[in-house]
Amino acid sequence: MSDPREQRPVRVLQSFGGPRPTTNPYLVQLLDSLPADVRARTFSWRDALRGDYDVLHVHWPELLVRSAGRGRTALRRLAFTALMLRLLLRRSAVVRTLHNVSPHEGGSASERALLRWLDRSTTRYVRLNPATEPPTAAPVDTILHGDYTRWYADQTVPDPVPGRVLHFGLVRPYKGVEELLDAFAAVTTPGAQLRLVGRATDDGLAARIRAAERTDARVSTLLDYVDDETLAHEVGSASLVVLPYRRMHNSGALLLALSLGRPVLVPSNEVTEALAQEVGGHWVRTYPGDAVTTAAVEEALSLPVDGVPGPDLSRRDWTDIGRLHRDTYRAAVTARRAG
Template sequence: FITDILIIKLLGIRVIWTVHNLVIHDSKFVKFEFVIISFFARLCNGIIVHTSSALNEVVKHYGVSPDLVTIIPHGNYIKSYKNNISRMDARIKLDIPENEHVLLYFGRIRPYKGVDNLIETFNRIDQKHLKLIIAGKALNQDMANGIKKKCQGNQNIFPVITYIPYDEVQVYMNAADVVVLPYKNIFTSGALLLAMSFGKAIIAPSTGSIPDILGDNGGFLFDPLHPAGLKTAIENSRDSDLASMGRYNFEQAKKYDWDTIAGMTYSFYRKHTGQISGLADINSPDR
C-alpha cells in the first residue's frame, strides 16, 4: 500500500484521503497499522473527515496539520431506499403485533459492532411487549451460527442473519420503534445516518462522531464501557417520545443532502489540488 502511494506521489498525483476509521475494524495489528497510516497521512495533500470530533482525533493521532483537514458531513440516505410501507404493514409482514416495543439492529454483523452484547443485554431485560430484530449479514458463517445460537430459546428475538435486499430495508426500519447501534467502538457510522433518514429514534454509544451527529434530542447515548450503559438506554427508550426523536433525526438528516456535500467536496479538491483530474481519492476500507 505505502509503495503504491509513494509511486503515486512520485508521478505527481496528489492524494485526498476520506477518513472513515482511524484503523481497520477488528484489526489484529493495530500498532503496526497505526505507524503505516500515520506515515500515509503525512503524504496526503488533503484529508476529509465527517465531524469536528473526527478532525480532532485525526490531528491528535496522526500529527497532521489542521490546515490539511476539512469537515464534510456524511450524506443522508433519504430517497436512497424505498420508504412507502406503513408501520402496521411492515409489522404484519414480519408477524409482529402492533403493541410491541420493537428494537432493531440493522447492518453488517462484525465483532466490533457488539451484537453479541446486545443479545446478552436484551436477555437481562423484562421482555413484556418487547421485541428485538437483528437484521444483517454476518462477517462469516461461524459468526452467523454464533449469533443464531445466542438467540435460540427466546421467541422475542427475531434473527434475520442474511443480506437484506434493497426493497426490504424499509420493512425493518418502519417496523421498528428504535434502532440500536451497540458498537464497542466506532469512528463514523453510516448506519446512524440510515436510521436518521428513516426518521428513527436511536440508541448509540457516546463515542467517535456519533455525539456530534445524534446529540441528546435524537435518542439515547450510552457509555460502551459501562456494564449497564446499553441496558439503561434500552429501558429508557420504553417510556420516551420516540416519534418526536425520530422526527428530529429526520430533520437533521435532511441537512446532509448530497448536492451540498458534493459542492463542499468539489471546493476542497480544487483548493488542495488545483484541479479535479490527476488526483487519487483514498477512502478508508470497510466503512
Template structure:
C-alpha cells in the same frame, strides 16, 4: 478541475461505493470533470467474507467509470497512475489497509505529477492487525493531503504522517422514497435525492401502520465493535421486548446463535443473516420501534441518520459521530458504550409509557445539501 477518484462504485455495494458514486455526481454538478477509477477485483474473497457485488445498481450509477484495477495485477496499478498524470486532483479512497499496496503502485506510476488526497473513511480499522499502521503510514507519507471524517481520525492520521489533514464530517447518503441501498453487511444508504422516507410531521412508518410493537432493530454488518453481544445481554434483562438482527455477519454467526440460546431469547430474537436487498429495507424499519446502535467504538456513521430518515428514534452509544446525530431525549436516547447495564437502562427508559411515541414525534429528516457543500469544499481545498 479534472478530478480522478480511485474507489469502489457499482457493481460493488456498500457505503464506500455509494459515497464514491455520490461524490462523483456532486463534483460533476459543481462543474468539474470527474472520472472514477474503480475495481474489477477489489479484495481477495478470504479478506471480505460478505457479498461484494450486486446485480442491480443501488441508486444512480456514475457514467464516467473505468473498471480496470485488480488486486492481483500490479501492472494495472502502474498504468492507472500514469493515467492520473493528466488530472488536477487524484482522490484515493481508503476503506481498508488492504488497498494500500495498489495505491502505492498507483503513486509510483503517478510520479508526483498530480496532487493527491487520501480520503480516509477509517484511518485505521476498528479491529486492527499488526500490519495496518505500517501500511497506512506508508500511504499517508506519500500523499499531499489527507481528508478525515472526524477529529479523532484526523489525530490518528497526524500521528502516522506529516501530510496536512483536513476534517469534514461524512455527509448523509439518505433514502429517497422507494430508492434505498444497503451498505456493507446491510447498512442502508441511499442517494440524497427525492423525498424523505420520514412521514410528514416526523411520524414514522411504524407509527402510521399502528402503535408500539415492542420490537427493536439492529441493522448492518455484524462485527465485534458494533456490540450486538452487549445488546443481546441487555435485552435478556428487559422482558417483553423483541429484536430483529438483519445484515451480514463478519464471522461469529454460530457464536451469536449460541448466545441467543444461552440467554433464553430464541422466541424474542430474529436473526436474518446475509445481505439485505434494497426492497426489503423499508419493511424492516417499518416493523420496529427504534434502531439500536450499541457500538463499542465508531468513527463516522450514517446509521443514526438512516433511522431518522425512516422515521425511527435511535438508541445509540456515545461514540464517534453517533452522539452528534442523536439529540438525547428528543429523537432518541444515548447510553455509555461497552456497558450492558447502560443499554438495559436506556431500553427500559425507551419503553416507558408514551415514550416511543414522543420520541418518534421528535424525529426529523436531515437535509444533505449543507453537509455535502461543506464536504466538497473541504476536499477541494484540503491543503488550505
C-alpha cells in the same frame, strides 16, 4: 494571469470500483453529488497505474493493500507500492476520507507500514465529524456524513411494530451484539422483541446469535445481506434501532435509521452527543459506559416519538456535500502544485 489548469474540471480517481448492489450507499451518493466541474471515475488498478487524474481520493485505505490469499496480497502490495511511486513522480494530490479512526480489523506490520506511507503522502484529509483527529499534520476539511433520505425515497417504509428493537448492518465483533443479546435477555417490557439483520462476518458470533434465537422466542434473525427494499422494511418496522458499537465514531447505519425516522440508541461519546444536539435528543438516545444495559434498552423503548418533530438532517444534504468535496479537491491540487 490565472493558471488555465484551474479552469478545467478537476479529474478525480476514487479508490472504490464501479457501484454494485452491495456498494456502500455513501460512496454511490458521493459520486452522484459531485458537481459538473468534477470528473470523477471509479477505481481500477490499470487506471490507477496508467491513467491521467489530478486527485486520488482514498476511502478505507486498507482495502488497497488486502486481498484473498498470501500470493494475491503480495501482488496487491506491489501494485500499491507502484501506485505510491507514481503519485510522487506525477505530483498527484491524495485526498483521504477518515471513515474510521483505525481499520476495524487489524493488519500486519507490513500493511501498517504501507498505510503510514499513504498517510505521509496525503495532501488533504476529509473527516466526517469534527472530533476525528487526522494522523498527520496535513490540512483537514470537515464534511459531514450525508443522509439517506433521497436514497430510500422510493421505498415503502411500514409503521413501527411496538416494542421491536432492531440491530442491522454487517454483524462484526466490535459492534457489541453479544452485549445487546445479554441486555435484551433481561428486558421485561411487554411486547419487546429483538430483530438482528445483516451478514455475520464471524462464525463464532453467528453461532452465539443463533443460540439466542433458539432459547428466546422474542429474538429473530436474518443473517444475510439484504437489499434496499428489505432494509427499508426492517428499519421501518422497528420502534428502536440499537447500535451498541464498542467504538462508535462514524456510522452510516445510524444516519440511515434517522433518515427513515426511527430513533437510535447508541453509546455516549463526543460524536454521539453532538449528533443528538444536531438532530434532536428524542432521536439519538445515549447510554453511559462501555456496554449497553437492560435499563438503557427499556428506557429508550419507553420514550414516545409521536408528535415530536422529525430528526433535523438539514446539515446532511448531498448537494452541499458534493460542492464541499469539489472545494477540497481543488485545494489539494493547488497545494500539490505549489509544494
